[in-house]
Amino acid sequence: MLRSVFAILFSAGLVVLFAWTAPFLAAQPTSAPWPPPPAPADNPTTPERVELGRYLFYDVRLSGPGYMSCGTCHRPELGFSDGRRVAIGITGERHPRNTPGLANVGYFQVLTWANPAETRLEEQSIRPLFGRDPIEMMAEGRQADILARFEADLAYRARFQAAFPETGGTIDFPAIRMAIAAFQRTLISDDAPYDRHIRDPASGALSPAARRGMDLFFDHRLACATCHVPPHFTDAAIEPRFHNTGLYDLDGAGAYPGGDQGLIAHTQDPGDMGRFRTPSLRNIAVTAPYMHDGSIATLDEVIAHYAVGGQAALTGQPSPLASPHVRGFEISPSERADLLAFLEALTDATFLADEHLQSPYRWRAEPP
Ligand code: HEC
Ligand code: HEC
Structure with a gap:
């Protein structure tokens, strides 16, 4: 009990510390290779x-x-x-x-x-x-x-x-x-241009545009890294957290469409309306369309969604349930292009083509 309380406090501390230091992290490569994912005792990854x-x-x-x-x-x-x-x-x-x-x-x-x-x-x-x-x-x-x-x-x-x-x-x-x-x-997936840059900032793995985009991503103004925490670009790898990004506000009180309202379905807590787990941004350029319901077609539109303070804000006021970290921000067209270049630098060609991860039945056509 005490241990789990401590673990929660500790990870909350890490998150706070991260949010605080995020803008500086870009300049501080953490090149340690990750340990393999933890496996339950009865299912070792043999x-x-x-x-x-x-x-x-x-x-x-x-x-x-x-x-x-x-x-x-x-x-x-x-x-x-x-x-x-x-x-x-x-x-x-x-x-x-x-x-x-x-x-x-x-x-x-x-x-x-x-x-x-x-x-x-x-x-x-x-x-x-x-x-x-x-x-x-x-x-x-x-x-x-x-x-x-x-x-x-x-x-x-x-x-x-x-x-x-x-x-x-x-x-x-x-x-x-x-x-x-x-x-x-x-x-x-640990071999995107972003990872190569972190391992060796002198490698030139990131284009100048992607490097500028990285600074924007980690900056307080955009706050992306508050939830999309590296190296997996989600806080789901740290502790379960769910956020409302202001994607919908059907009634001025933050309502999401009936088909899927997120965390509230499990907790029945009205404050959990529209809260979803932060998705990872790894290989994000090849996983379109976006959001839990696939309602945003392109990354450029996702950036626009955050810039206005959540899609819901397009129709008037921002959703009252949207996270305080999704407040909207000014972004110039060239900054938008830089941020896009950074998101594209999370595409890991090694991972996408890794023989060991592909179907052993590749000769057999799958039905459409
Ligand atoms: C408050 C936490 C939070 C912040 C801040 C945040 N995101 Fe997100 N992001 C999420 C959540 C949660 C979702 C899923 C929302 C949904 O589907 O309704 C998401 C979805 C996305 C997606 C779509 C992912 C997919 O697989 O469909 C992209 C891309 C994205 N965010 C990029 C960004 C960028 C860029 C920023 C900074 C401008 C940012 N996010 C800021 C929590 C956050
Ligand atoms: C019909 C398409 C479809 C098939 C088939 C399918 N999935 Fe999925 N998978 C999804 C969808 C949609 C989700 C999101 C579910 C949700 O959030 O409720 C998902 C979510 C997942 C997740 C969670 C990923 C995350 O980011 O948390 C895992 C893991 C997963 N699937 C593994 C599997 C495995 C293993 C199988 C085969 C036994 C499988 N899926 C079959 C569509 C599919």
Whole structure:
């Protein structure tokens, strides 16, 4: 108890300290390589589990009808997002939300757009597999069929055996979810031009425009780094926090559209209307469209959204529920271009093309 109180105070202290020092951090490279994402004691990130997880992540046989995989929506070349405004499940049902990228997801303390209870990768995959509202992979009620597909595949039996020797390679959904979680802990993006610049500021990895944009990003005036905290460009890797960015204000009291109002759905606290977890900005240039509902098409428009103090402010007053850090700011066209150049410098070509993270079934065309 005391320990967790201390941990909270400590991380809150770190956040405050960061917010305070943020403008100076740009000048202070922190070149230490990150430790691998923490894994639960019962699911170490072994090479065998990671490899099995990679096969499963991209295997359409994991869905009930057999034509959708995790990788259908989480595509590596798009930073593991899907390019759609909102995700479309296997029955054609529209998900209320945009598919987030998965870079560095193993470091996040809280998963998905606005669910404080979703904290473990091992549990998170239950939702796309078995969820009924919306239906994504439609595995519910078809568990036996799905497991039989893998049982019948000798190569899979060997992979389960290698990954889970302690159970004799039992093929079941807990093992499937553990292997996929292990694979997702290897989705590490740390080689963007920004990272190369941090490792060696003399490398010239950042263009002059991107360097100016970096200064803007970390400046108090724009306050971006208050929530998009490096190195993962989200505070979700520090402690679960949810913010209202003034995207909607339907009634002058801050209301969001009924389909998705964020954290309030879990807490019933009116103050949590429109609060969402800060998404990472890694590979942000390839994960369009933006926001929890995919309602903003381009990065330039996202910058415009923040500059006016939240999209809601376009129609009059800023939302009363918007974060105090989203107040709007003056930004010149050339500064806007610089900030855009910095956001583009978070694109990690090494990660996007990493063979080890790609589908092992690349020769097999996936259905559109
Ligand atoms: C139909 C498209 C679709 C499929 C299939 C799908 N996802 Fe997702 N994924 C999404 C959407 C949409 C979200 C956001 C969900 C939310 O916020 O409620 C998401 C969120 C996530 C997250 C949280 C990311 C973050 O930033 O916190 C993880 C991890 C994830 N998915 C992994 C998986 C895995 C593993 C599978 C396969 C078992 C899978 N997804 C299948 C669309 C999909
Ligand atoms: C108060 C915290 C906060 C501040 C300050 C903030 N953001 Fe955000 N940002 C968020 C949250 C939360 C979302 C998701 C909001 C939603 O979907 O409704 C978001 C979404 C985004 C997205 C879309 C990400 C995606 O994957 O769809 C971009 C790009 C972005 N912010 C850039 C910036 C920039 C640039 C700044 C500074 C001008 C900034 N943010 C300031 C919290 C913040």
